[in-house]
Amino acid sequence: MKSRRVNKDIEGCGFPPLRQELKEAGPSASHRMNGLVESCAFPPSRQKKGAKTGHGASVRGPALSVLLFIALLRPLAASSPQTDSPAQPGASAIWSHDVAPVLYKNCATCHHPGGAGPFSLMTYADARRWAPQILKVTQSRFMPPWLPEPGYGDFADVRRLSDPDIALIKRWVSAGMPQGDLKAAPPQPTYDATWQLGKPDLVLKVQQPFTLPAGGTDVFRNLILPYPLKQTHYVRAMEIRPGAPQVVHHANVIIDRTGSLRHQHPTDWQGGIAGMELVVDAGNRFDPDSHFLFWKPDTPALVEPDGMPWRLDPGNDLALNIHLKPSGKPETVDAQVGLYFTSDPPSKQPILLALERDDQLDIPAGDSRFVIEDSLTLPTDVEVLGAYPHAHYLGRDMQGWAILPNGEKKWLVWIKNWDIDRQSVYRYKEPLLLPKGTVLHMKYIYDNSAANPHNPHNPPVRVRAGNRSEDEMGQLWLQVLPVNPPANAADPRLLIEEAWMRRRLEKAPTDPVSLYNLASALAGQGKFAEAAAVYEQELKLNQGDARTLTAMGAALDGAGQWQQAQERYRAAIHAAPADQAGGCDARFDLANLELRHDDFKAAETEFRAQLSACPEDAESRSGLGAALQGAGRADEAEREFRRALELDPGEFTALLNLGAMAADAGQPEPAAKLLEAATSTRPASPEAHEKLAAVYAQQGRLNEALAQLRIAAGLAPADAKLHSSLSQVLDALGQSEEAFAEQKQALQLDPNDADGWNNLGALLARGGQTEAARAAFEHALKIQPNHAQARANLARLAAPK
Amino acid sequence: MALCLALSLACSSATERYGVDLSGRPVSDLGGPGIHFIVLVFAATDCPISNRYVPEIARLNKEFSSQGVRFWWVFPNASDNAHLVSQHNRDFTIHENSLLDVSQATTRRANATVTPEAAIFTADMREVYHGRIDDRYLDIGRERPQAGHHDLELAISSALAGKPVPQPGGPAVGCSIVFLQK
Numbered sequence: 001m002k003s004r005r006v007n008k009d010i011e012g013c014g015f016p017p018l019r020q021e022l023k024e025a026g027p028s029a030s031h032r033m034n035g036l037v038e039s040c041a042f043p044p045s046r047q048k049k050g051a052k053t054g055h056g057a058s059v060r061g062p063a064l065s066v067l068l069f070i071a072l073l074r075p076l077a078a079s080s081p082q083t084d085s086p087a088q089p090g091a092s093a094i095w096s097h098d099v100a101p102v103l104y105k106n107c108a109t110c111h112h113p114g115g116a117g118p119f120s121l122m123t124y125a126d127a128r129r130w131a132p133q134i135l136k137v138t139q140s141r142f143m144p145p146w147l148p149e150p151g152y153g154d155f156a157d158v159r160r161l162s163d164p165d166i167a168l169i170k171r172w173v174s175a176g177m178p179q180g181d182l183k184a185a186p187p188q189p190t191y192d193a194t195w196q197l198g199k200p201d202l203v204l205k206v207q208q209p210f211t212l213p214a215g216g217t218d219v220f221r222n223l224i225l226p227y228p229l230k231q232t233h234y235v236r237a238m239e240i241r242p243g244a245p246q247v248v249h250h251a252n253v254i255i256d257r258t259g260s261l262r263h264q265h266p267t268d269w270q271g272g273i274a275g276m277e278l279v280v281d282a283g284n285r286f287d288p289d290s291h292f293l294f295w296k297p298d299t300p301a302l303v304e305p306d307g308m309p310w311r312l313d314p315g316n317d318l319a320l321n322i323h324l325k326p327s328g329k330p331e332t333v334d335a336q337v338g339l340y341f342t343s344d345p346p347s348k349q350p351i352l353l354a355l356e357r358d359d360q361l362d363i364p365a366g367d368s369r370f371v372i373e374d375s376l377t378l379p380t381d382v383e384v385l386g387a388y389p390h391a392h393y394l395g396r397d398m399q400g401w402a403i404l405p406n407g408e409k410k411w412l413v414w415i416k417n418w419d420i421d422r423q424s425v426y427r428y429k430e431p432l433l434l435p436k437g438t439v440l441h442m443k444y445i446y447d448n449s450a451a452n453p454h455n456p457h458n459p460p461v462r463v464r465a466g467n468r469s470e471d472e473m474g475q476l477w478l479q480v481l482p483v484n485p486p487a488n489a490a491d492p493r494l495l496i497e498e499a500w501m502r503r504r505l506e507k508a509p510t511d512p513v514s515l516y517n518l519a520s521a522l523a524g525q526g527k528f529a530e531a532a533a534v535y536e537q538e539l540k541l542n543q544g545d546a547r548t549l550t551a552m553g554a555a556l557d558g559a560g561q562w563q564q565a566q567e568r569y570r571a572a573i574h575a576a577p578a579d580q581a582g583g584c585d586a587r588f589d590l591a592n593l594e595l596r597h598d599d600f601k602a603a604e605t606e607f608r609a610q611l612s613a614c615p616e617d618a619e620s621r622s623g624l625g626a627a628l629q630g631a632g633r634a635d636e637a638e639r640e641f642r643r644a645l646e647l648d649p650g651e652f653t654a655l656l657n658l659g660a661m662a663a664d665a666g667q668p669e670p671a672a673k674l675l676e677a678a679t680s681t682r683p684a685s686p687e688a689h690e691k692l693a694a695v696y697a698q699q700g701r702l703n704e705a706l707a708q709l710r711i712a713a714g715l716a717p718a719d720a721k722l723h724s725s726l727s728q729v730l731d732a733l734g735q736s737e738e739a740f741a742e743q744k745q746a747l748q749l750d751p752n753d754a755d756g757w758n759n760l761g762a763l764l765a766r767g768g769q770t771e772a773a774r775a776a777f778e779h780a781l782k783i784q785p786n787h788a789q790a791r792a793n794l795a796r797l798a799a800p801k
Numbered sequence: 802m803a804l805c806l807a808l809s810l811a812c813s814s815a816t817e818r819y820g821v822d823l824s825g826r827p828v829s830d831l832g833g834p835g836i837h838f839i840v841l842v843f844a845a846t847d848c849p850i851s852n853r854y855v856p857e858i859a860r861l862n863k864e865f866s867s868q869g870v871r872f873w874w875v876f877p878n879a880s881d882n883a884h885l886v887s888q889h890n891r892d893f894t895i896h897e898n899s900l901l902d903v904s905q906a907t908t909r910r911a912n913a914t915v916t917p918e919a920a921i922f923t924a925d926m927r928e929v930y931h932g933r934i935d936d937r938y939l940d941i942g943r944e945r946p947q948a949g950h951h952d953l954e955l956a957i958s959s960a961l962a963g964k965p966v967p968q969p970g971g972p973a974v975g976c977s978i979v980f981l982q983k
Binding site for chain 1: 847849852853854855856857880892893894939940941942943944945946947949976977979
C-alpha cells in the first residue's frame with residue numbers, strides 16, 4: 001500500500017535546482033515519512049594525489065643550469081647560506097629545497113603533464129620557464145584560485161597561498177631562480193591517468209562527445225548522462241573525467257530525477273544542452289537537494305562522508321553542467337563519470353537552501369554598485385556544512401553572514417573580488433552550529449560599469465536575472481544539517497523548506513513554484529487542510545494543472561475529504577493525457593485512494609489502466625498486487641508483486657507484501673530476506689521494521705527482533721502497538737523492568753487496549769504485585785468484558801496458592 | 802648551436818636574417834611581391850594565452866591577406882623547436898607562416914616581450930605598431946568575456962588606408978618571452 005508523491009515542473013534557478021514538493025496520497029504518518037528518507041551527501045572532499053612536500057636532503061650542490069648562459073650571470077646557489085625555514089623573510093630561496101615543495105603542494109595538482117593546468121610545474125625547468133608568471137599570479141593572488149577572504153568563514157581545503165610562501169617565491173625569482181641540488185629536491189608527486197579510487201562500480205559516458213569550438217566566448221553546456229540501471233543505488237563517491245581537462249573550468253552535477261532535460265530536448269539532448277542554468281523537474285517525492293556535487297580540476301574524485309551517500313534511482317539522469325574555456329583549437333569533451341556505490345543508505349539528512357534575490361536583479365547600465373540583500377530565519381537548529389556563492393560576470397562583492405538569537409554575528413563567507421572563473425563550493429572545516437531563530441543574511445554588490453573587465457557588454461547594458469551567462473544571478477546556497485530535532489517532530493527539513501518558501505513568497509507572493517513547494521512542505525508535515533488551501537491558491541494561477549490537481553487531491557485525502565480528493569484526481573486525469581506525468585500520478589493516487597477505502601475493484605481498474613500506459617511502472621504493478629490481495633486473490637497478487645520486483649528489485653511495497661505473505665505461509669527465512677530488503681530500501685518505514693521484528697521473533701532471534709522494534713519505535717514513537725511488542729520481546733529476554741516500562745508507555749498512548757492491560761497484568765503478577773495485576777486484568781475486562789485471557793488470568797490470581 | 806646562442810647576435814649571418822622556417826631554412830624576406838605590411842604574432846607553443854588567439858589571427862589573416870598583408874607566427878623561445886612547432890601547428894590548424902626566431906633578433910627588433918604580442922612592419926621593415934592584439938586580457942587573471950577593442954585589426958586597417966596607425970590601448974598580456982642572455 002503505497003502512495004506516490006507528485007511533482008511538477010519548476011523554474012530554472014541555477015545550481016542546484018529548486019525542488020518541487022511531493023504530496024502523498026496516504027494520510028498515515030508512517031507512510032508520509034516513508035518518502036522522506038533520501039540520500040544526502042557532503043560537499044566533495046578534496047582528494048589530492050601524492051603531493052609530497054617534505055624537503056629532501058639539505059646538501060645543495062652547484063646550480064648546474066642546462067642553460068649555461070643564464071647560470072653564468074647568477075651567483076651559484078651553492079654559495080647561498082642554508083636554511084631549514086624557507087618562509088623566513090630575507091632568507092635565501094632555491095628551487096630544490098624551498099620552491100619545489102610549495103609548487104608541489106599548491107600548484108602541481110593541476111599543473112602536471114595531462115593535468116587541468118595549461119602547463120606543468122613539476123620540474124625545475126618548468127618552474128624557471130614560468131617564473132615571471134608564477135611571481136605575478138602569486139603576488140596578485142590570482143593563483144592558486146581561492147576567493148574567500150581569510151577570517152570570514154573557516155573553510156577546509158583552503159587553497160590560499162600563505163604570505164611567507166608568496167614572499168619566498170618573490171625572493172626566488174629576484175635571486176635569479178636558483179636551482180639548488182636536484183638530488184635534494186622532494187620527490188615529484190605522481191598523477192596517473194586511471195580512476196583515482198580504483199575501478200568504478202559504474203561508468204556513465206556522454207552519448208555524443210561535445211566539440212568545443214576553437215575560439216569565442218566561454219561555453220556553458222549541460223551534458224546528460226542517463227543512469228541505466230534498474231535498481232536504486234547509493235553513491236559514496238564519484239569521479240569525473242571530463243575528457244579535456246584543460247578546457248573544463250568547473251562542473252556542477254545535477255541529479256535530474258525525472259529525466260526532464262531529455263524530455264525537454266527529445267531530439268538533441270545527446271549532444272548536450274546550452275545554458276548556464278538548468279530547468280529540471282525535481283521528481284515525485286520530497287527529495288530536497290542535499291549535495292554539492294561540484295567538480296573542479298584539482299578535485300576529480302568527490303568522496304562523501306560516512307552516512308551521506310546520495311541516491312540514484314532508475315530513470316534518473318546526471319546533468320553535467322560544465323563551464324568550458326576555448327583553448328584555441330577544437331577540443332573534444334568526452335566526459336565520463338565513475339560512480340562508487342555503497343549498500344548503506346544515508347543516515348544523515350542535510351538539505352540545500354538558498355538566499356536569493358534574483359527578483360531584484362535589474363541593474364542599470366553603468367551602475368557600479370548595485371546591491372541586493374536577502375535574509376532567512378532558521379526554523380530549527382542546523383549545522384552549516386558548506387556554502388556556494390553564485391553570480392555571473394557582474395558580481396563583485398559577496399557577503400554571507402548569520403545573526404544568532406543572542407545577537408552574535410558569524411560570517412559565512414565574504415568574497416571581495418568575485419570571479420566566475422574561480423567559483424567553488426566551500427566546505428567548513430568544522431560544521432557551523434546555528435540555533436533556531438538565527439537569521440541568515442546575504443548582501444551582493446554588482447558592478448555593471450565599463451570598468452568591470454568581466455562585463456560581457458561593452459558598452460554596458462541593463463541586465464536582469466536569467467539563464468544566459470550575460471544575464472545575472474544572485475544566490476548563496478548553503479548545505480545545512482538539521483540537528484537537535486524536537487521529539488516526535490516532523491522531518492526538520494520540511495520546516496526549513498516551509499520557512500524558505502514562505503520567505504520566497506514574501507518576495508514574490510504569486511510565485512507558483514513557491515506556492516507549490518510550500519503546500520507540499522505543509523502536506524509533508526501533516527498540515528493537509530492548510531496545504532490544500534495553498535494548492536488552491538496555486539491552482540488559481542495554473543488552472544487545470546494536472547500536477548497541482550493531483551497534489552491537492554492528496555492533501556484533501558490527507559485532510560479526510562476523500563470524496564473531494566477523488567474529484568481532484570479525476571479532474572487531473574481529465575486534464576492530462578494518461579501517458580503524461582500528471583495524469584499517471586493522478587490515476588495512481590486515485591487507485592491508491594480506492595485501495596485504501598477497500599474499493600478493490602475500482603482500484604484494480606485504475607491500476608490496470610495505469611499499467612496499460614506505463615507498463616514498466618513497478619509501483620503501479622505493486623498497487624495492482626495490493627488491490628488483488630485486498631480482493632482475496634492472493635495468487636494473482638503474489639504474481640504482480642513478483643513482476644514489480646522484476647522491474648525494480650527495490651520496490652518497497654512488493655518487498656513488504658511478499659515478506660508478509662511468506663511469514664504468513666510459515667516461511668520465515670525468505671520472509672526475513674524480503675523484509676530485510678524492504679528495511680534497506682526504506683529504512684524509515686516503521687511497518688517494515690515491525691514486520692521484520694515479527695519474523696525474527698518467529699525464528700527465535702529475539703535480540704534482532706528487539707533491535708528492529710527499537711528502530712520502529714524510534715520512527716513512530718506514538719505507535720502504542722510497537723511499545724507493546726517491545727514489552728513482549730523484552731519480557732521474553734528476561735528484561736522485566738524494561739518490559740513493564742514499555743507496556744506502561746503503550747497504555748499511556750492507547751489506554752483502551754484491553755490486550756495491553758492484560759499484558760501489564762501478567763507482568764505485574766509475575767513480579768509479585770498481585771493486587772496491581774488484579775486491577776490491570778479488571779481494567780482489561782472493563783474495556784472488553786469478553787476478554788478470555790484476562791478473565792482466565794484473573795481467575796488464576798484469585799485461586800489460593 | 803649552444804655556443805652560438807650564448808654569443809647571441811654575433812652568430813647572426815646574412816642568410817639568417819629573421820630566423821628559420823620549420824624546415825630549418827633561413828628566412829631572409831618576411832614580405833614578398835605585393836606585400837605592403839608584415840604582421841608578426843609572437844607566440845609560444847606552451848602559452849595558453851597565445852594559443853587562445855589562434856582563431857583570432859586566422860580571422861585577421863583571412864580578412865587582410867588579400868590586401869597585401871602577410872602574417873607570421875614567430876616563436877622566440879629556445880624551447881620551441883621545429884618539431885614542436887610543426888606539431889603545434891597541426892594541432893591548432895595553423896595555416897599562417899611560422900618563423901623560429903632562434904637568435905631572438907626579430908623579437909628584439911619588434912620590441913616584443915610576451916606571447917601573444919603583435920608587430921606590424923612595412924615592407925621595408927619599418928615597425929609601425931607593436932603591442933596587444935585586442936583588449937580581452939587586461940592582466941593575467943583579468944579577462945573580458947570577449948574583446949571590445951581590436952587594436953591590431955584597427956592598426957592594420959589604418960596602415961592599409963594610409964592613415965596614422967593607432968597605438969595599442971593597453972599593455973600586451975601573456976607569457977613572458979624567455980630571452981637569451983648575452
